[in-house]
Amino acid sequence: MVNLTKRIGALVLRLAAFGAALAALIVMVTSHERASFFAVSLEAKYTDMAAFKYFVIANAVVSVYSFLVLFLPKESLLWKFVVVLDLVMTMLLTSSLSAALAVAQVGKKGNANAGWLPICGQVPKFCDQVTGALIAGFVALVLYVLLLLYSLHSVVDPFLLQKS
């Protein structure tokens, strides 16, 4: 009975992580804005920054992986592999989130020492959508860290449960 609750909890976690990664992906992809500025038109798309492209790709990979693991049967031998893959996916999520955050921070505040002006004043809607995508990515990351701990526990279980 306890096992069933744990399994349902893990499935719910993974479904939530899949949803968060998918949301981050979709919000980032649909973010574009065109602003006209003294006869100079500036169009901001997510493909302008390499970090945002990496963010989209990483979240796509994580979404597809989560979707596939949702259907993994309980007694499959692949669960040990899932621990390693969960770690790799968490690494992908942190690296893409941190890279996108670093670039977005420069876009919002600029970098006076390098002579880089902030662009958020000119394309506020784009900036807001990117912020939303980053928040969804952060939620996906937190859920994935919890999932990683759960997969580790379920694979190396019952031994450690008795010890600690």
Add this chain to the structure above:
Amino acid sequence: MQMAVSKLVLAATSRKSYKVLLGLRVLAFSATLSAAIVMGLNKETKTFVVGNVGNTPVKATFTAKFQHTPAFVFFVVANAMVSFHNMLMMAMQLFGGKIEFTGFHLLSVAILDMLNVTLISAAANAAAFISEVGKNGNKHARWDKICDRFATYCDHGAGALIAAFAGVVLMLTISAVSISRLAPPNKCSYSTAATPSVIP
């Protein structure tokens, strides 16, 4: 329960994974420490001619420091934290004595290693993408590249980045080895741990 404890002890002190883990930790410690130090001491000052007043050129001095970019500050701090973690784990492995053999210790080492893997990969990637903007500029946002003017700064930063990425790969391997040490040696899929011939 006693048999289970001794099985775990044998898994933890099995000589191959013990030496491998120690060697990997030494490498990861040196890689992340060198990345932190090289980026921490990264500074370049240059004077440029910014204009002409009549016939005399006007010079101004510019400095490129790592503190100017928050991503690089995060890079230095994260690399320092990960190298400290590796040093701590090495010390515990060498001088830990009896604590090393408890399940709680092995589990906490595995979890801490996993968290540090994510930390170092985040830091390395953030610095990498910011450096890419600094090297190539960004036409859409009208951000100029700075590497053509501060070549030494960029080179040192690139060296620190390479060391950090080596640290990422090493930390991932260390994490995998720590997780594999958690399993008792009789499991058929973990054949790297030495299987005991006699169960005490």
